[in-house]
Amino acid sequence: MSDETIQSSNYEIPPEMQGTVSITSLDKVYAWSRKNSMWPMMFGLACCAIEMIVLAASRFDIARFGMEVMRPSPRQSDFLIVSGTVTKKMVPQIVRLYNQMPEPKYVVSMGACASGGGPFKEGYSVVSGIDKYIPVDVYIPGCPPTPQALLNGLIALTKKVDKERIKTSEWYAKGSEAAVPVPVLGPDLMDPRKYALIYEQTHRPIEPEIPAETEQKEG
Amino acid sequence: MSEEQVTVAQIPDISLQFEGRVVKDTRAGYSGFIVGAEHLLDVVQTLRDELGFDYLSSVTGVDYLPEGKMEVVYHLYRSIGGPALVFKVQVPRDEAVVPSLYHIFKSADWQEREAWDLMGIRFVGHPDLRRILTWEGFAGHPLRKDWKEPYFEEETKPYKSRWPEGITGYIEDNNPYHDNLQYPAGFDPETWIPQAEEALYASAQKIGRDKELHTDTVVVNLGPQHPSTHGVFRMVAALDGEQVVFLKPVVGYLHRNHEKIGERNTYLQNMPFTDRLDYVSSMSNNFGYALAVEKLMGIKPPERADYIRVMMAELTRWMNHVFSFGFLWNDLGSYFTPMIYALEERELILDIFEAVSGSRMMCNYFRFGGVARDLPEGVLNKVKELVFERMPRQLDAIDKMLSTNEIVRNRCIGCGVLTAEQAINNGASGPNLRASGVPYDIRRADPYSIYDRLDFDVVVHYHGDVYDRYLTRLDEARQSNRILQQVVRDIPEGPIMTGKPAYQVRVPAGEAYGRVEAPKGELGFYIVSTGKPNPWRYHVRAPSFINLTSLEDMCRGGKIADVVLNLGAIDIVLGEVDR
Amino acid sequence: MTGKGFLSMLLGVFKRFVMTYVEDFRKGKKRYYTAEGIESRRKADVQGIFTIQYPEEKLPVPEEFRFLPFLVYEEGPNGEKDLRCTSCGICAKVCPPQCISIVRTNDPVTGKPVPQPKEFYIDVDICMNCGLCAEYCPFDAIKMDHDYELASYTRQGNIYDIERLSKPVSYYAGIRPTNYSAEEHARQEKEALKAAAKKPAATEGAG
């Protein structure tokens, strides 16, 4: 689906890599071996996590894909399954975990909640999609996605990994190690990237607030 | 072991006994009593010490915005069984101050914190009145009726914007931040100082400093991302060597505004949301909610529906208990192999749920006055195969493998002891309560559905340690199996629904508290209706949440390694703890 | 004796391991990659291996299985799509997280609403797969799908529009044969009743 996005990335080849890129078949072997040993992080959030655990059990058995080694530590894992509702209280921790993962790292957003807020989206303490904070590689709809749907998503992830090449993949480009700023819990969740916007919004004169609110009501 | 007949005394008219301090609640559709806030402590003390009402099950607030009143509702039971004594305290909204029952009933601890957090009711005398589900510093008390969330559209569902002139695009595009956010006017993020953690760690550090030896306690933080916390649960423990001297659970990492959304939903719309409370046993949640609303509506499901309901609830219980053994093994360090066995059993039951309700976990199967659809062909035979052959056999296998296993016995016996008094006072319920020697099972103590007709024993064990909690679950799974055998044998033919299926039910004004014995304990739904299509107040008395009150009592004095075990033995599900 | 419990546990594990091969031997080739084999691995007396090897073998879903909703359309003789939906709005009202959004078609001349949706959106990142929309739609126009293989690399297009939601009746009849025939039966009965009661102008609601 997004083959173009993977392959057409316009990252520069770092000088230290330039000698190696010619060995394309080795590159393929590298991708192949990577895709067959993806270690997920053992990290459950909500209802979807139960389906994720079930995936590791005997009926669906992700060991068949080399994924059975669920690591409790982010330092040893290749990808993070955001399995469930992301609450505002939990976002700082998730972002921190993501930052701690070594590169290349991937994020699978499992279920409606992680992708877009899910049934709890309208509530006050749920984030409308984890992709507002960390980049997501594969989205799996469903509430909860059945284990087979999740497997389907994980296979999509391995396909993506398989297509990555040292030359084009962003992981080996410069500047990819920049950490995502960790949000802070204030009167509401505060993303450091949005401080200026928050200041601007909260210091607006009072009058324009009213039309803004009615606008919200009309949806 | 059996507790066949409990004497169920009538609820005394306490308005006579406490004349002038207590009056009857005379609003139409309401029951119980109204206690003056200033007399609350004496009245409750007398109720507990003299009238035997020793089990405070539920404490919650209701915001009566039009009347300008805030009401705190208490449900008090006798631990020998019988109906609830309901009493309320009414205070003005802008000055909601109520004496805390913390020192009489420890079970009020977390529930009062929740009411403070979500409704802004201040409980005087509570030693640790911090926010519990949101975080310290959160702006406002979200369950107050005049508090609006960032995506607020309308007071009640269905929203008019969805039809006939539907919206397109994402709802967050209406928000200035393009996310679910709002800040009070004049707020400056640069000057914000987070304060939540300090209070928590400070209380941990105060404890247990040895003056003579000059030793310090070590404060350890577990979670919310920890492989053994069964979800996003966090604990802060102070250790003296390896011994736990202080432990505070921190919850709210999965707070999903269940109640706020529930008050906006119509009655039926809440049904699928209840699935997501205790997501391991969604059928039980459906059951509790359906009972509460049926109580308000004054209807009863037909015979066949009742049998199907009990069948589903007991399958759920069996599955949940077996699942918990898997976790117990896991927590003991036998990583995942036993869990796989437990999950195998669970899969077979999920196949049945999937065939019946359409979804493995989020069943959404019960309707008011019945169930959504009849059992499809062949399902009953599958259930029969399971309950007569596989389930008893597998339980025996688990028993053989686990009960005499040296590691299980050495680690579990004597670990995390909770005495009967503590258990009752902490409001523990379900297997946690019965493992401490209190034979209290709602299916017997306050029977609902067809349980009074079924033959089963209330399982009780007396040591109150992790091993007994495990044994209680094991025996209870056996009893579930026994119930299931009777149910599949006797299930009658007939309709599965009273009245016509309708998406908008008429619920008369009033209040109701429906409770069931869910696998985790007493699951209660407190609903206040004003006769509108949406509930005015919708509160869930979640067993996992209140059982966690006991965690500190279990862990104090034990080793840090046992904390994980204790937590596992309480058997929590975070969806229900944080709602 | 110390160690006995421990050994019995190991024995239990070993037994399962052995049973896999015993079953393999007993069932022979049929055990894997056949419908029969899959069925035998979800029976109550299953022993040994339990795994369904997903991309090659798929666990059959029961008829009631629900994932995301879809709109049913009748196929016209020339391949035109005639949606059953009348845009009555009941599903949008009953949907718990309010993820259905319908724009009703208005007659361009009179301005009166016509029973046909102009636009129909379902935000699958909100939908909780509860099935209430399908349960309460009076025209059997929205049903729950069985297709769960929907993983994607982007979130664009996760608000399904009418194009993406529409599926033919034949598909519906294929995934839910029992429900389909029961509904057809009820519909025919109703039609017969109506025809009998009022010979002319039996305005049938099923659009």
Ligand code: SF4
């Ligand atoms: S998507 Fe559904 S099942 Fe998954 S976490 Fe959200 S509510 Fe739970």
Ligand code: SF4
């Ligand atoms: S799908 Fe059914 S309920 Fe929804 S608008 Fe169309 S006809 Fe009405």
Ligand code: SF4
């Ligand atoms: S399945 Fe439930 S949540 Fe999804 S569109 Fe239908 S009613 Fe709404």
